Amino acid sequence: MHLLLVEDDLDLGAEIQRALQGRGFSSVWLRCARDARAHLAQAEDAAIACVLLDLGLPDGEGLDLLTELRARGSDLPVIVLTARDALHSREAGLDAGADDYLIKPVEPAELASRIRAVTRRVGGHSSQVWSVAGLQIDTGRREVQIDGDVIGLSPKEFMIVAELARHAGRVLPKHRLARSLAPLGEPLEFNALEVHVHNLRRKLGADTIRTVRGVGYVLGG
Known part of the structure; x- marks a missing residue:
């Protein structure tokens, strides 16, 4: 399964990408909103199965990317992966169309399970x-x-x-x-x-x- 990871932190991004690769996921890792926006515009050709999206990016808000994606009618699964744990932030992320909302740090095994879960739901499947x-x-x-x-x-x-x-x-x-x-x-x-x-x-x-x-x-x- 191929993922888009949008995360500006060098150490954390590398750690997430490495951990997911060890669990059978391939991924493209991007660190800014501009590059993520361009990549998402080609989401179908890039064969992305799920997006892992940080909210605080150096050149913009991940929430804006999510809103734009849903405004285009895309049902691409998106998991918000952020340090923002306030209730209003979680509400905003889920109301904007996120399929899941996880607070950093997250265990790789749980993240992999959440990815499988949201991609199953989009595909109409209830189990693995x-x-x-x-x-x-x-x-x-x-x-x-x-x-x-x-x-x-x-x-x-x-x-x-x-x-x-x-x-x-x-x-x-x-x-x-x-x-x-x-x-x-x-x-x-x-x-x-x-x-x-x-x-x-x-x-x-x-x-x-x-x-x-x-x-x-x-x-x-």
Whole structure:
């Protein structure tokens, strides 16, 4: 899962990014509102699954970024991560559209759990095990089962299934899926993506992943 971390403190930002990487998250770390605003404008192409947002930034307020994001109609999950613990600050953050509000410092294990929780809610899932198109997808164990049998998938194959499941019933464009598999490098080439999808159909069933010609793929629906 790929995250955007907006945090101006050098030590804390590095610590958060390192801790999340150890728990399977990739991230882009930005330290000012201007850069975060530019990155959020390309949120879909950047394949961001969740934003971790500090409120006090050197060149502006994180709350303004959140307000702008929601005004554009974006449902991108946002977790406010701040030292501001006053009730009115928490109310302002949640009323502006934050999905969660955490007070620094926060334990990495709890932060990882909160990230998984808000991304599940946005995807319409209530637990870490998702039931989609006849599949049981365990996002904690990173495994897929069919009728109780674990299906052997490569890490990239699991990432494809999980990303499609996060958008279950909706068409996920090829460029967005390709970018989600390599968020910090060059996107996966389409022909390589097609090979992975072909292998997944062989393992999961030919009708599990449907191609929408000229657009992308859909899991279920």
